[in-house]
Amino acid sequence: MTDSPANGPTSGHASETSGAANVPSNWFTGGAEYATYRPEYPTQVSAFLAGLAPSTGTAVDVGCGTGQLSTQLADNFDRVLAFDPSESQIGAATAKPNVTYEVGRAENLPVADGTVDLVTAAQSAHWFNLPEFYAEARRIAAPGALIALVSYGVLRIADAELQERFGRFYYDEIGPFWDSERRYVDEGYRTIDFPFEELDAPELSIDRDLDPEGFLGYIGTWSAVRKAEEAGRADLFQNFSADIVRIWGDNGRPRQVSWPVTVRVGKL
Template structure:
């Protein structure tokens, strides 16, 4: 799952695991994907037998896939993310990496990576996806971009924090999320996907809780700059005001879909 908004998914094997150790917070504050993502993929898949969700984090997408597929196998390298994952009777969560999936050859109808593919060794992940795919199987990279809060003063404060203050602490891979995965390597026959968004009403606690799950915030804290997030929280609470009225927040969702075989 990554970072910004997250989703979905969690860090890959080359990312320090302590950047994503807050599994309970991640499950509480990260947004859920639109249900249209899972239903759209189920309609295109050769069957709805088995889906594999890689970099699943706390199961934001895995749990939704379970409503459309008979079985979901979900993997994440972070044990704390797996421990906090959303339980579903037909979802099996397991600690594992995108580059070495414990899945039998030619058994999977859909492979997904939600808010996580930018952390992977993509050639190795794609090789694994092809290995486990049945003929006609799909691969889908799902991401949600930089949020927009529909209050001008709050948006200005957020933009300054995201781009100028916490910006230097993002890993280089983060640019793929900002770009909606448009420039990420994707060597497959690509299919059209719907334009979607995640739309929620958040109070100040929910808004700041979400931002607290970012890997850049964790990295800044490790490097002695916890003051950046603390000052941002103070500014947001001040601008938000005392009434606690929820504000509308929206994340653009990108789905890149291709045929594996």
């Protein structure tokens, strides 16, 4: 999903897609660009959650973005209901026969009481009003149902010079344009409020081979980049992009980029 909401959570708050109703739509790129450049979660995430759930009848994916996790859940659950407040994200979502996409907020889900085996929020919970979202998750949960918050952290690229330039951009240059809730993503949701009986989850990562276009395309989807542009600082991303292309060299040969994946799963 996305990267801060107008109404942040209490006791610890997307990415990165928009999970809050009042997030300015121009903080994010269009859904098609988001779908193209955002990394996909490892399939082990959905398989692990399906193995823990009391049943694999229905999963609800909240703040679904363009369906990065929704489509994988569909391989393990009979039905997936996927919601995002952004019409552009839903419009660009990846179709799958057993996935139903709908524009909707995490705090007001059009789902019947006691009917859901799993509720997920991928890279989006830091946007929500957490108490309201958690109340909705409990309302729609079937007996024994689970809730899972999934996030991927700050990337690492397998080249020291590129990594150093990326670090300066992320922390020093674009850093002031991140919303305060972004820290929950950086921390792998470890400090986000999670008032559930928590279960152990495996350590996972997203590993991709990216060329400069794919690497910069992903960074261009960040809300912080959009906000910097609105503040008249488009030069930050432009200069960073020029440096990355220059440092990359080697005719743009793909290099490995990795994101640590965190899954916090609990019993509803």
